[in-house]
Amino acid sequence: MIKYELIKKDNETNARYGKIETNYGTYETPMFMPVGTRATVKSLTKEELIDAHSGIILANTYHLWLRPGEDVIARCGGLHKFMNYDRPILTDSGGFQVFSLAKNKEKDISEEGVIFKSHIDGKKLLLTPEKSIEIQNKLDSDIAMSFDECPPASASYEYLKNSVLRTLRWALRGKKVHNNPRQALFGIVQGGAYEDLRKLSAAKTVEMDFDGYSIGGVANDGESKEDMYKAIDYSIPYLPDDKVRYLMGIGEPVDIIEAVIRGVDIFDCVLPTRIARHGQAFTRYGKINFHNAKYKEDLSPVEEGCDCYTCKNYSKAYIRHLITTEEMLGGRLLSIHNIRFLTRLTEELRDAIKEGKVLEYKENFLKNYKEKNLIDKK
């Protein structure tokens, strides 16, 4: 069950402040959702996620289908009990992984679904819209996603048009078999950077009346920022005010701000935990890199003024030591900070919307934040 309540719409932009009522409490939006690929937000416990102000988290249907299998998780009482997380969980459809992990030659897309090779043992598998929903029903997440085709950024208009139509047929097939009354089902808008395709996809998806809507096809390799903003701008006008809007796979701070301004409510991304494992941290000035020798004896926290566990307890010098010696605690501590950085970003955006100062917030943020590369690179 998911109920979205729009509380305040910004006057100058499409930004909106709202609340999502779930099976596990009510959460404010805009919101960033950390990713727990295999039913674990890499290296972190529930307590750490909650301490970093995490609400909904995301788990990957594809990975859990392969290991340990949806039936195992169902017999263990569902995803919440299995992984010990008593806040809401969203599962993706598995589509993105099938389309991105399998190489072109190794997948066969048909009307029925996608035949592909498992990235673990090379076994041939078939994922269909019905199967995706069936797996998600068993995982017992709070929000399930429709199975969609995720074409590459390079796909032609013709290909994208057929893909959008197929994704609509797949959405309907999935909706028909959805059978978990505790679980919401979201539709996904596709259509690349084409206005007419986004309109077609959004309008027809909304006609099917889902519990929420996601804007997909924006986190592909090679996708430009311009195309991402187009994809959002072309989709948003057709999405109803009373349903939550989810931009899939986006976690760059500037992108989150731009998408919030365009009317998006929720986000997920592996970025905060992935860059953490590579020794990088978000700061309000940009990303910093703990392999950099300048932090060797730096006793300041990762980010001055940050309220996360890492910043309250550890110095840059110690984290640099952990990262350069490949100690697990390093990635763990930076994951905590990076997740908190993005949950704080969305908290600040909520405040800015409430105060009618979203554009001012963006301007101030961009004044400090250098997006490209690492700010401490030589």
Place this chain on the structure above:
Amino acid sequence: MIKYELIKKDNETNARYGKIETNYGTYETPMFMPVGTRATVKSLTKEELIDAHSGIILANTYHLWLRPGEDVIARCGGLHKFMNYDRPILTDSGGFQVFSLAKNKEKDISEEGVIFKSHIDGKKLLLTPEKSIEIQNKLDSDIAMSFDECPPASASYEYLKNSVLRTLRWALRGKKVHNNPRQALFGIVQGGAYEDLRKLSAAKTVEMDFDGYSIGGVANDGESKEDMYKAIDYSIPYLPDDKVRYLMGIGEPVDIIEAVIRGVDIFDCVLPTRIARHGQAFTRYGKINFHNAKYKEDLSPVEEGCDCYTCKNYSKAYIRHLITTEEMLGGRLLSIHNIRFLTRLTEELRDAIKEGKVLEYKENFLKNYKEKNLIDKK
């Protein structure tokens, strides 16, 4: 500063219950000390260590000397501040690593010290008794260890005898340069499984009047249990009652019990965290292996009745999933359990000594515990 107080000696055995007063509070013995090789007990935070009833922890001088360097740690305020641990820390001398990590051809032992190749970049380095103490002084641990030679288990009597005499000369040289009034310095007894060499080493080391005494040379590859017990039995009679006794590198539950019965107070070992990373956990019945498919849907905790964070919050099924998918949280959760298993073992031994039931405790423990291999192996 370290003050040992012997509170109760067992009537039937050499086991003793005592207290160690340190710069960071008073702790009861027998005690197990988790190992934080590079100023981090792998993957764990201070809060988790304390929650697992950890008192003193150990850090490795060799590793910290190489990275980040003792001067960096000194400028960061010493080891406690650097790693955020406000309970006592013991540093080893670096000797064990120099002797075990460098292959035979790559080290040159002389009266001055040991020339060896760094395991990181192959650079030639010289570690002497003076250098070891100087590094430990700078690290500012609460307990420093004398630099000793650690001969292989296969060493001849002749070799061992010369080695014992050299270790005595090294201990004296180290003691002379020790220059940190907050830091205790322990001597190390060597001598293999030879009664006369252990006697010689123990008596002469005690003559130098250290703050505590360690029994070394028992954690070598190829060392038999019989030789370990001999090493303890031959050393203990010459160690004073009013100083703490430390058996280096031992963490097998049965070995801890046997050593406590023989009069040892404190222990360290990488075993609990190392086997955790390999997916293994201690239980009162023996070690279990989470790669075993039998745990796939097992909703029970790692060990029924255990009060650790892991057992209170997670099932075997989930931990098996984390271990088989190589998720970092798996090793972290098992490390917490395994450390708590050994701190509980020493707590139970303390109670048994207080109640005069040490042999009864050992008998009951051995009735359940299968030491060899994994108890769930096919």
